[in-house]
Amino acid sequence: MLVFRDRETKGHLTVHSAAVTTEGDRIRWVELPGRDPARVYVHGLGATSPAYFTGTAVHPLLAGHRSLLVDLLGHGHSDRPTAFAYTLEDHADTLADALRAARVTGAEVVAHSMGGSVAVVLAVRHPELVSRLVLVDANLDPLTPERGAPGSRGIAAYGEEEFLAGGWRETRDLAGGHWWSTMRLAGLEALHRSATHLVRGTTPTMRELLLALPVPRTFLYPEADGPFPGAADLEAAGVRVVPVPDCGHNVMLDNPEAFARATAEALA
Secondary structure, eight states, rough: OOEEEEEOOOOOOOEEEEEEETTTEEEEEEEEEEEEEEEEOOOOOOHHHHHHHHHHTTHHHHHHTTEEEEEOOTTTTSOOOOOOOOOHHHHHHHHHHHHTTTTSSSEEEETTTTTHHHHHHHHHHHGEEEEEEESOOOOOOOOOOOOOSSHHHHHHTHHHHHHIIIHHHHHHHHHHHHHHHHTTOEEEEEEEEHHHHHOOOOOOOOOHHHHHHOOOOOEEEEEGOSSSSHHHHHHHHTTEEESSSOOOOOOHHHHHHHHHHHHHHOOO
């Protein structure tokens, strides 16, 4: 339930927020002024959109649009409620409340990893808010939890109590300094529950939901990973599948120029 919206200006940086739960928990975002349609940037698990997407939003090929760099509930600058379930549907619904508070409709959504999964669910559940999707190496299929695996699979292999009691330290050590620099901002409950629901996926799956969406869709992935599984079916359904060279999973950070070009082409 949407309660209210607020904003805080620090120098040239404007941070907006909206309460998105009945308890008043707030989602926060950095907003850059510009023309419509608005562009909404959504980070992945344990990340934060300003750190991952500011360079993209201000790149000469992409600058000039109103841009919202949103931190999902439990992550980054947003609140970290411990009673929130953090399902993909919950993330999508609270993101929708924040976008409505920002008076956004028909947004071009650029979303990375788990954020891509959330964006797909957002487009299905709140179609008036999304006019175009650019998914960046997003999770489309359920995964099997595995102890010691990187990312969501490893986090989801713990029970929640075990993770809170100390399993998070093993996750920290596996994540490395770069990812941990933003992961440390996430609530531990938020991190575990988000990972658990991400690997569990949705019914129908995120891939099946994506195939059926009527909006323009582009899927970017690291070229080094080889052919993307199921690319033929995605392309047959109208999804552009685009490899990006010289990068890993964090495409926008590893090769920002190629990412900006590919994103600009997807949004042209």
